[in-house]
Amino acid sequence: MTRSELGRWRSRIVTFLLLMPASAWYVLLLLVPLVILIVFSFGGRAPEGGYRPDFTLANYQELPTRSTAFLNALWMATGGTILCLIVGFPLAYFLATRAGSQRTLLLVLVIVPFWTSFLIRTYAWLTILGNNGVPAWLERLGFGHIVLLNTPFAVLLGIVYNYLPLMVFPLYVSLERLDKRLLEASKDLGAGRWATFRQVTLPLSSAGLLSGVILVFIPIMGEYIIPALLGGGKVFFIGNALVDLFLQSRNWPFGSAAAIVLILVILAAVTLYLRLGSRGGGTREVSLL
């Protein structure tokens, strides 16, 4: 063995050792459990809860009993994402057109709530929408008794409140990069404001738009805290069903089947995202810094 070959082997071993701990974490706590999850989903429930080896499709056949949870999550994730987009796009546009120092401050103000406790932000709405909050005010103003908490409205509000920053940031990044001379050119060529927006701004910010949509949609699909606090058992997501199945009723095989379906929905969303966004790089969650 020559000396350079020896060096190459040493380098490889060092690389391997440096990667070992992180790989162990990924393999043991993520990849192997995902395989076990698939195995469990075809298994039976042990009498005292947990898993009993079996091969049956019963868990998947039983899934329609939880279809409300799936459908709630699916339509509210879709609706919440669209609402975030409608509300967030003008804000991102506004931010991208501000001057230097003002823009930094405004951006920081969008990001700060995102880093503060998710639980506390959701809790804040619990008191506002609760009977001592806005409904009491409305009643004093003569609107009658209106229930806001534990409704789809409350859950959607919580979703928009918590996920708006996640939508605004990638949108801002792509709008900020947009060459403003193109807008001038469009105007010079006689296009109106709407035509310019539709034909220039929107297509050129599509990468940020896609990233924002995927960054918001996926976590909402797996949401637990918002429906638990603001939906109060009336509006529940698949996440709430999973917590129930794994922690309370301990029906692991059925829970595994439900989890597999959730993962498949997320996988489908990511695949669609990669298909649509293969031309633009896209911004990822961590760029929220």
Next chain:
Amino acid sequence: MTDRITPPPRAAIDKAGRWVDRAFRLQATALYLFLYVPIGLVVLFSFNAGDRTGELRGLSLRWYGRALGDPFAMGALENSFVVGTWTAVIATTLGTLAALALQRASRSVRAVFEAITYVAIIIPGIVIGIATLIFFVNAFAWLNPQLASIWSAFGLGAPPTIGTGLHTIIAAHVLFTMAIVIVLVRARLAGMDRTLTEASFDLFASPFRTFVQVTLPQLRPAIITGALLAFTFSFDDYVIASFVAGPGKPTLPMYVFSSIRRGITPEINAIASMVLSVTVTMLLVVGLIYRRSSRIAAAQRAAELADVQETVP
């Protein structure tokens, strides 16, 4: 004339019209109120002298006193600090090592590793909770009988049993915070000046010395940010912790969640306000680190420019 040659880049959209601009401004103001009023109300009612959230009856610190004197809340706070600190230390160490190794790894290894890293970041907490719970249950089911047989073989008496606890929460939190550290450090490595490393080797520094004296100082902002983010995420997490926590050892979010379920008291507002102040302090630290490092970088660039100008008459 001059502004036609170099149009101010930001003015283009502002020209869209005064009313359009005003509408944007109004919408932005409304959104900032939407983002901050709820948090502000939580803080405001933490100082409430009365018992009910919703009607303010003078200001007092009694709920802070109540929270600080609550042994369950303080125990949970301590658990959260322990979990957050260990998560930050382990995630930062493993993540940085992995990011450095990926620089030298083959392309296929890198691609696979990056894919798993993004999966770990983007996957909802609920799936991570389930996955780690499954791992621990299987691992303990295998490990404990082994321990028992070893202990009985050597006649050591009652064997120890390993179960869930703070360590399992830490392990689960490391899974996704480590992925965030990897992305941050890799981004920093990609933007790093390779010539400095080469210069260090040319000056006969050993790889280890080069790492400590050249690479590490340049990575410091990314590493510190990663550590603070790991701590913040761990400190904030409810869902994953609720899956893998041990009996009688709740973290602060778990405590807050179960007290909300039991009924809203201003004590929760006091705890929430204290948590918010910790988070905001962390963010300020991160912000200052970034500003400082970008200032230093700017100063270095300016100095380099000055050097160039001096050498070029």
